[in-house]
Amino acid sequence: MICLGVESTAHTFGIGIIDNKGNILANVKDMYMTEKGGIIPIEAKKHHESIKEELLENALKEAKLTVEDIDIISFSSGPGLAPCLVVGKNFAKELALKCKKPLIGVNHLIAHLEIGKVLTKVKDPVFILATGANTQIIAFEGRKYRIFGEALSIGIGNALDKFGRNTGLGFPCGPEIEKLAKKGRYVELSYVVKGMDVEFSGIVTQAINFYKKGISKEDLCFSLQETLFAMLTEVSERALAHTEKKELLLIGGVAANRRLITMLKTMCKDRMVKFSVVPVEYSGDQGLMIAWQGILEYKRNKKYYNNLDIKKVDINSNWRIDD
Ligand code: AMP
Ligand code: MG
Secondary structure, three states: EEEEEOOOOOOEEEEEEEEEEOOEEEEEEEEEEEOOOOHHHHHHHHHHHHHHHHHHHHHHHHHHHOHHHEEEEEEEEEOOOHHHHHHHHHHHHHHHHHHOOOEEEEEEHHHHHHHHHHOOOOOOEEEEEEOOOEEEEEEEEEEEEEEEEEEEEHHHHHHHHHHHHHHOOOOOHHHHHHHHHHHOOOOOOOOEEEEEEEEEHHHHHHHHHHHHOOOOOOHHHHHHHHHHHHHHHHHHHHHHHHOOOOOOEEHHHHHHHHHHHHHHHHHHHHOOOEEEOOOOOOOOOOOOHHHHHHHHHHHHOOOHHOOOOOOHOOOOOOOOOOO
């Protein structure tokens, strides 16, 4: 069984193709970027519209397949930016109707977790999902994914990007912040952990104010990393203690950051927990995870998807992982 998955929740439009054994057949994507300033949903939507046909062609070429070889089609139903989600949904829908294949709307966040599991061969970890918009500590307990802690306002990637936006670093600026941090020294920032939750937005405002007062970008990048990552490490450790799980899996675009990886590795070593990171290519938003989630959902509920009226399939922009 081969699934083609379409991702379009935010900045990235991606198409992935995978089989039911987890063999990667194709994974192509293109990201909407800006020189300065953040994501403008309508502009991202235009980007996705302009690139979708070309990416489909490239994905099929990479997989050495034609549309007829695809058995099922999946797309990100949510959570995400509605204008962006609609592009992916309509594209997947048209394709499914044209080829008369089942269509599966999947949860983008669960897709992040499941592709991480299959690629790292981890069984039952505590997950740290550290993406642009989402920061959550998640584990499977009592037959569903549950959120043990999360960022109360903005996600960790957006927190870094917000700092970058206000200091002229462009978007997304995580990699740039990591680079600048290497030359920085520590200045004290607030540290805001509330039980199992973390709150980043006030810290970012504080860092921006320090920047306006003349503290260097380098020092602030270093201190932001140290502070935000330590907060995340603290709540992850508490989740491991509570669930007694023996694996920790880091996922999301921010998983590219070496400093975050080092901090978590150190903590896991102390606890004798196995630490894994999803490879960068599959850590950020992409279509492959949507394709893999399509396979999992379809396998679990074939009858439902085979009889589903595709015309009624829709987006769900506020879909939480624990729904
Ligand atoms: P995602 O939403 O999962 O696609 O991840 C995108 C987010 O990851 C953006 O907010 C980026 O700024 C952030 N990001 C990417 N690379 C790094 C890095 N090396 N360090 C920190 N954040 C990063
Ligand atoms: Mg994502």
